[in-house]
Amino acid sequence: METKKTSLYQLHQDYNAKFVEFAGYQMPIQYSGGIVEEHKFTRNHSGIFDVSHMGQLFIYGGDELIKDLEKIFPLDLKNLRLNHSKYSFLMDKDAGIQDDLIITKINEGFLIILNAACKDNDFKILKELLKEKYKMVLDENRSLIAIQGPKSSQILNDVIDGVKDLNFMSGNWFLFDNQKVYITRSGYTGEDGFEISISNNFVSKLTRELIDKGSKLVGLGARDTLRLEAGLCLYGNDLDKEKTPVEANLKWAISKERISKGDFIGSDIIIKQLNNGVTKIRVGIKPEGRVIAREKTKIFNQSDAHIGEITSGTFGPSVNGPVAMGYVENEFSKKNTKVFLEVRGKKHAASICSLPFYKKSYVKGSNE
Amino acid sequence: MSEVKYSKEHEWIRLEGDIATIGITQHATELLGDIVFAELPEKGSKLEKDGTAGVVESTKAASDVYTPVGGEVVETNPSIVDNPSIINQDPENIAWFFKLRIKDKSEMDSLMSKDEYDKFAKETTT
Numbered sequence: 001m002e003t004k005k006t007s008l009y010q011l012h013q014d015y016n017a018k019f020v021e022f023a024g025y026q027m028p029i030q031y032s033g034g035i036v037e038e039h040k041f042t043r044n045h046s047g048i049f050d051v052s053h054m055g056q057l058f059i060y061g062g063d064e065l066i067k068d069l070e071k072i073f074p075l076d077l078k079n080l081r082l083n084h085s086k087y088s089f090l091m092d093k094d095a096g097i098q099d100d101l102i103i104t105k106i107n108e109g110f111l112i113i114l115n116a117a118c119k120d121n122d123f124k125i126l127k128e129l130l131k132e133k134y135k136m137v138l139d140e141n142r143s144l145i146a147i148q149g150p151k152s153s154q155i156l157n158d159v160i161d162g163v164k165d166l167n168f169m170s171g172n173w174f175l176f177d178n179q180k181v182y183i184t185r186s187g188y189t190g191e192d193g194f195e196i197s198i199s200n201n202f203v204s205k206l207t208r209e210l211i212d213k214g215s216k217l218v219g220l221g222a223r224d225t226l227r228l229e230a231g232l233c234l235y236g237n238d239l240d241k242e243k244t245p246v247e248a249n250l251k252w253a254i255s256k257e258r259i260s261k262g263d264f265i266g267s268d269i270i271i272k273q274l275n276n277g278v279t280k281i282r283v284g285i286k287p288e289g290r291v292i293a294r295e296k297t298k299i300f301n302q303s304d305a306h307i308g309e310i311t312s313g314t315f316g317p318s319v320n321g322p323v324a325m326g327y328v329e330n331e332f333s334k335k336n337t338k339v340f341l342e343v344r345g346k347k348h349a350a351s352i353c354s355l356p357f358y359k360k361s362y363v364k365g366s367n368e
Numbered sequence: 369m370s371e372v373k374y375s376k377e378h379e380w381i382r383l384e385g386d387i388a389t390i391g392i393t394q395h396a397t398e399l400l401g402d403i404v405f406a407e408l409p410e411k412g413s414k415l416e417k418d419g420t421a422g423v424v425e426s427t428k429a430a431s432d433v434y435t436p437v438g439g440e441v442v443e444t445n446p447s448i449v450d451n452p453s454i455i456n457q458d459p460e461n462i463a464w465f466f467k468l469r470i471k472d473k474s475e476m477d478s479l480m481s482k483d484e485y486d487k488f489a490k491e492t493t494t
Contacts, residue, residue, distance in 0.1 A: 035427040036402040036453075221401070225427055290405050290449070292425050315404035315427050322405075344423065344430075 006052035007143045007200040011207060015217050022220060023116035025053040030219040038222035039317040042189055043358075046151040047218035048210055052143040055119025056197055057126070060109040061134040069110065072129055073103065074245070074264050076255040080105045085169045085184055087253050089245055090122055095266030095273070096241035097248065098125065100233060104171055104184060109134070111182065113144070113195070115235045129265075143203035147215055148193030148226075155213045156183075156194055159206065163194060176206055189223070190230025190358055228323055229316045231284060231355025237295055238282060238311040238325060246273040247327065249282040280308065281333045284355040285324040285341070291348045292322045293341040299328055300340040300347060307332050310341065316357055323357045324350075372460075373476055374485030375436035377418075380460055383476060388437055391464040392424065392455065395489040401426040403455045408444040408466055415439060415468065417475050422465060424455065437475040439468035 004025045012019070017028035028050065030038060041047055059065060066077050073088045080086060085104040089097045099118035104111045114122045123138050130136070147156055157164040160174045163183055171184030179202050187193035198206055211217065224234070233239050239248055244266070251274065258264060262271050287293055297310040313324035324341075332339065335354055340347040372382045378396035382389045397403065405425035415421055415435045422433040444466045448455055455463040470476075480488060 029428070030401065034402045034456075036404070221427060290452075291407075292405050292430070294430070315425070317404075317427070 004053075006050055007203050008050045008052065008145075008207060011204050012050065012217070017217070017219065020220065023053055025116060027053060028217070028219040030221045031217050033216070035219070035221035035225060036317045038216070038218040039225050041216055042149045042191060042218055042222060042226055043318050043360075044150070046147060046149040046155050046210075046215040047189075047222070048207060048215050049146040049148065049218055049220075049223055050143075050207075051146055051195070052200075052203070053116035054144055055112075055114035055116065055122065056139045056142050056144060057112040057114055057119070057123065058106075058109065058137045058139060059112065059126070059130070059134050060136075062109075065109055065130075065134055068130055068133070069103075070258070070264065072126070072265055074254040074258050074267070074270065075103065076257050077103075077105070077110075082107065083171050085171060085186060089239075089250070089253070090118075090125065091245070091264075091266035092241060093265055095244040095246075095269035097235075097239045097243055097245060098122065098241060100235050100239055100250075102184075102186065106182070111197075117236060141200055142197050143200050144195060144197050145203060145207060146187050146189075146193060146195045147210060148187045148189040148191045148218075149215075150192060151214065152191070152193045155210060155215050156196075158213050159209050166194070168192075177202055181206075188230070188232055189226035190232070190356055190360055191226070192360075224312075225314050225317055228312050228314055228325070229318055229356060229358035231325070231357065233282075233325075234312055243282075243327070244269060244273060244278075246270060247278045247280055247282065277330060279330055280327045281330050282311070282325060282327055283333050284353040284357065285310065285313075285326055285339065285350050286353045286357070287322040287324065287341060287348055287350040289348060290322060291341075291343050293324050293343050293348070293350070297324075297326075298342045299326060299350075300342065301332055302338055302340075304340075307339070318358045325355065328352070372482065373436070373479035374482065374488075375434070375479055376488065377434045377436070378489070379434060379436050381436050381476070381479065383470070383473070386469055386473070387442065388439065388468045388470050389464050390421070390435060390437075390466055390468065392433060392459055393485070393489070394459050395485075395493075397456050397459045399493070400424060400431060401428055403452045405430075406448045406452045406455060406465070408449060409435075409441045411441050411444055413441050415441065424452070433465060435466075435468065436479055437468065437470050438472065439470040441466050442469050443467040
């Protein structure tokens with residue numbers, strides 16, 4: 001199968017991107033500045049990310065759709081206000097995570113942002129679960145860009161007036177060049193920022209204007225170091241079908257009201273795990289030295305027993321040291337527990353730590 | 369100034385007497401991206417030609433560093449361990465990796481000259 005290109009491909013080339021294939025797309029891993037510089041620029045200023053490979057699924061419907069979606073997602077969707085977003089997951093009947101996603105209530109129904117590698121399968125699953133009762137569009141005509149970092153609000157507001165009044169995890173329709181764009185105040189870097197859904201024909205123009213105002217293109221390489229420092233999961237590494245939201249330490253994203261009813265896919269397992277605990281759980285891991293422990297690195301306890309594995313590990317430019325997360329047996333998941341990571345045949349000391357590695361408060365918006 | 373030779377694994381080597389100074393090339397650092405970790409051989413350890421001598425890691429991945437000639441490690445450069453970013457800044461000078469007392473100068477013969485290496489690097493990456 002030929003790899004796809006996003007509508008910003010030419011722009012990426014103009015800015016000397018190095019490309020990698022990711023989920024069937026040619027995506028920029030970095031530009032001429034390099035990952036560390038792009039990472040720091042995002043933390044201190046403003047970075048633009050092309051995330052057009054992700055799925056934008058529009059599902060149209062009213063109250064019946066809300067009821068049907070509540071059978072699928074562990075969310076209190078009937079109380080989700082217009083233009084508000086929630087983080088959630090698509091689970092199988094054993095509560096295994098098939099994808100993690102952001103769902104937003106829009107006027108005509110819902111907009112769900114899906115991972116690129118999962119989107120076609122998610123579409124199939126949801127279509128079956130919803131018994132083809134609703135119009136569903138996995139929109140290939142729209143691009144998605146994120147602008148992240150402390151200067152992003154001002155930069156984007158200079159181009160699209162009014163966005164700085166959005167609250168975190170909420171959105172609205174705005175106009176750019178007389179085109180309707182849907183903007184949410186959200187992101188995946190641990191910084192304040194926005195995600196912008198815009199027609200493929202206008203995304204280059206918008207991106208160039210944002211660059212003119214002082215933002216810079218940032219590749220998938222820095223997106224990975226930023227999200228890992230922020231303690232956020234990457235599907236395929238930290239989340240997959242073998243893991244449940246409780247094991248992934250994401251129970252905060254499950255509605256308490258929905259757990260009490262227990263009528264969504266996977267709820268039996270979720271309730272059982274919430275009551276009885278889990279055998280493995282996702283934790284933050286901080287290596288003591290400078291050695292980077294990457295995914296699949298084995299984790300040992302102080303008696304040299306194998307207790308888990310790293311699922312994401314890299315060098316954190318803002319932390320200025322290695323950072324990782326992974327799954328360990330529950331009894332070794334307490335903060336400050338000493339563990340050992342086997343890298344190139346040698347065991348290196350590390351400790352379990354709380355997430356995120358890098359903390360910055362999300363701006364709530366000027367209304368609050 | 370003694371002649372610098374280059375290996376297909378993107379190391380440079382400068383021989384002065386029987387002491388060889390070894391590092392990775394500018395071209396290698398461009399392929400690797402931002403280097404954030406370096407591991408060096410133990411002082412006193414004996415390395416075989418083309419054997420593993422260390423590791424460098426970028427934000428993206430880990431790569432082995434090989435030694436283009438065999439010998440005993442007489443000195444290593446602690447500054448690249450403490451501050452790996454200097455490898456990107458000045459890979460063929462300040463950011464040398466280790467020095468070997470080489471045992472067989474003829475092992476240098478198969479290595480490339482600067483011109484040969486530049487041509488090799490260009491051909492293998494395009």
